[in-house]
Amino acid sequence: MSERSITTILSTLRSISIGRIGVLLLIASQALFADPAGAADEPATVIVADPYLEMRTGPGVGYPKFHVVDRGEAVAILKRRTDWFLVRSTEGREGWVDRAQLQLTLQPSGEPVEFTAPGLADFTNSRWEAGVLAGDFGGANILSVYGAYSLNPHVGIEVWGSQILGNFSNGWMASLNVIHETWPDWRISPFFTLGTGVIHTEPKSTIVQGEDRTDQVAHVGAGVRMYATQRFLLRAEYKSYVVFTSRDDNEEVEEWKVGFAFFF
């Protein structure tokens, strides 16, 4: 048997097995992701209503425009990254289109497409928010992340996780609080907050005395949320904590923090 025929056989075997694996994967994926409606899998299609629609190579204004779809042609919307949409023209070209342009297309029914840009209204009405804040916690550095869910524009629930890094001790804190915004539609919106949680402190290794401890805390606070741009907001707040220690006196700690957050 020549070397050539061996390689031919090998490549045939390989292509058969690859084909078989492909078929198996296809069946498996269909079984897993089978959609009874079927039609929902098809990407949404819109019709270009402006003189043209510009496609870019990437999701950003810095990427070059490489193709133009004419008025009256259809494009399928495949996916979205931030405010950019990956679309496919009828001839199979794929490119990124920004929201402002896609807004000017029409649905097959002839109605305009409605993709709203995030703005001040979403700052007030959006359900979810997440952010990072840093600042001072009774003389130590504090670094916090939070997630928030709004029950209505005025009232929300927040979950916080913080790490406290001081000169004499380190620790972490987890807390849950209610936030109330009196004027949620203002661009700079003041809020009040009330909550509870646990704080864990461990003295630094270079300090000999002291032992780890975990205590319950309660806090009240106030601050402002400031709408910055698009989905971003800035946040500054003050909280006053009471640490319910096992000693005779409770400890009081003041905290100042600033940071940024985004809503979605």
Place this chain on the structure above:
Amino acid sequence: MESRIRLLFLIVPALALGLSGCAATKNLLGMGDESAPPPTAEEPGQVIEPEVERREVREADIDTENFEVGAFAGIMSIEDFESDLVYGIRLAYHVTEGFFVEGTVGQSEAGLTSFERLSGGAPILSDDDRTFTYYNLNLGYNILPGEVFFGENRAYNSTLYLIAGLGSTRFAGDDRFTVNFGAGYRFLLTDAVALHIDFRDHLFDIDILGEDKTTHNLEAHLGVTVFF
């Protein structure tokens, strides 16, 4: 005579009411001739309607890919403690086309200080304390987006980005408040898979070598991420 007229007056409205009543009942039951359009006109209307509904474009139905997750490995130079392998994971959320927020967790191993090597005496740190673990939360900004070319037929998207943020480093027995900043290069193999090259400086205060000082810990790594 009078009673006959009265009867007539009663019968006429009664008949009129009765007839109109019947017509109203017919209409209510959908039996009226006028209310029912010819069946041929009704059918095409029913065929068209569902087709329009199914194709409606809704913003919420479009698949979004704003998250980026991946792993990296590289070299970290820990001030006074030699350089060693660093590896970790990264999660990013792209908020706008320019800004993203990112969290990274990484680990490295500190070597010997020159003092430990020259004196040959007792080590300053135990093996456990030499493990260098960090996390940070960063804000990133994409600059200089564009395309790079391989030969005549291949073009890839790429972008440089700057990051800065805060975090904590566990090293030499303590958690240390850490500021880090740096720059990176994201090279997109496809719309969903990216390669990264990153350079970062981690700054924190440490006092284990006799004086309280701010150290610079430089990191260079390669990474792979996937958008989802």
